[in-house]
Amino acid sequence: MIDVRVPAEYDQGHLPGAINVPLQEIRQHLAGLDRELHHLIYRRSSAAAFLLSQDGLRSSVLTDGLKDVPSAYLIR
Incomplete structure (x- = not known):
C-alpha cells in the first residue's frame, strides 16, 4: 500500500x-x-x-481513501 499524502498527514493515521x-x-x-x-x-x-x-507498474485505487476505515485500524 502506498499513502501519497504529505508526511504530516500520514503521521495522523495510516x-x-x-x-x-x-x-x-x-x-x-x-x-x-x-x-x-x-x-x-x-x-x-x-x-x-x-x-x-506510465512506468509499467500495476496498481489499484482505494476509492474513498481512509474515509470508511474505522480509526481503530489506523496506525498513529
Whole structure:
C-alpha cells in the first residue's frame, strides 16, 4: 500500500503496512517499487496510479481513501 499524502498527514493515521511516498515525490521512487507487486494506493490516488501505470507498474485505487476505515485500524 502506498499513502501519497504529505508526511504530516500520514503521521495522523495510516493503514498498517502502508509506505509514505508523497505524490510530489512519486516519480523519484518508481525505480524502488517492486514490479512484481500490485500496489494499492490511497489518498490523492488517481494521479499516483496514473504515474505508476506510465512506468509499467500495476496498481489499484482505494476509492474513498481512509474515509470508511474505522480509526481503530489506523496506525498513529
